[in-house]
Amino acid sequence: MATRIPMNNESVSSTAGTTRSIGRLGPLADVVIERIRVSDEVAASKFGTASPIEDPVREEQVLEQVKKQADAAGVNPDAAVAFFRDQITASKVVQKGLFARWTAHPEEAPTTRPDLGQIRVRLDRLTTDLLQELKNTERLRDKPVACEVQLALAIRSGAALERLDPLHRQALNVATRSVCRSSGPAGQR
Numbered sequence: 001m002a003t004r005i006p007m008n009n010e011s012v013s014s015t016a017g018t019t020r021s022i023g024r025l026g027p028l029a030d031v032v033i034e035r036i037r038v039s040d041e042v043a044a045s046k047f048g049t050a051s052p053i054e055d056p057v058r059e060e061q062v063l064e065q066v067k068k069q070a071d072a073a074g075v076n077p078d079a080a081v082a083f084f085r086d087q088i089t090a091s092k093v094v095q096k097g098l099f100a101r102w103t104a105h106p107e108e109a110p111t112t113r114p115d116l117g118q119i120r121v122r123l124d125r126l127t128t129d130l131l132q133e134l135k136n137t138e139r140l141r142d143k144p145v146a147c148e149v150q151l152a153l154a155i156r157s158g159a160a161l162e163r164l165d166p167l168h169r170q171a172l173n174v175a176t177r178s179v180c181r182s183s184g185p186a187g188q189r
C-alpha cells in the first residue's frame with residue numbers, strides 16, 4: 001500500500017507551530033526541533049538558581065508517561081523510551097551549552113526567568129505529539145536505508161530553515177540518533 005506523503009505546508013502534528021522540515025520525517029523533525037527550542041527556556045528558568053540541569057526524578061516521570069502513552073498508542077515502548085532518553089540528553093546538551101555561554105558572556109544571559117512548571121506542561125504535550133509522530137512513521141522507520149535518507153533530508157532542512165546554531169544542531173543529531181532503528185526487530189541494522 002502506498003504511504004501518503006504529507007505536503008510540505010501540511011501540519012501532521014496538531015501542535016507543532018510550523019511544519020517546515022522536508023520529507024516523510026519532516027513533521028517528526030519539526031517537533032524534535034520544537035522540543036530542543038523549549039530547552040532554551042528550561043535553561044533560562046534554571047540559570048542563576050539552585051535548580052540543577054539534571055533532574056533524575058523528573059526524567060523518570062517523563063519516561064513513565066512515555067511508557068504508558070506508547071503502550072496505549074501501540075508504539076513499541078522500549079523504542080519509545082530509547083527515543084525519549086535521547087530527547088532528554090539533547091535537552092541537557094542545550095542547557096549545558098547555554099549555561100557555559102551565559103557564564104562566559106553574562107550580557108547574553110536571559111533577563112527574565114520563565115516558570116519551569118509551565119514549561120513542563122508544554123514538554124508533556126510535546127511528548128504526546130512526538131509519540132504520535134513515532135506512530136505515523138513506524139513503517140518508514142522499519143526500512144533502514146529509506147529512513148536514513150529521509151532523516152538526513154529532514155534534519156538538514158529543519159536545521160537550515162530554523163537557522164540552528166552549532167549547539168542546537170548537535171542537540172538535533174543527538175535527539176534523532178535512534179529514529180531509524182527504533183521500531184524494527186533487534187539486529188535489523
Ligand SMILES: O=C(O)C(=O)C[C@]1(C(=O)O)C=C[C@@H](O)C=C1
Nearest residue numbers: 042053054055058059087088091
Ligand atoms: O524538566 C526539566 O527540568 C528539564 O531539564 C527537562 C528534561 C527533559 O528533557 O525532559 C531534561 C533534563 C532533566 O534531567 C529533566 C528533564
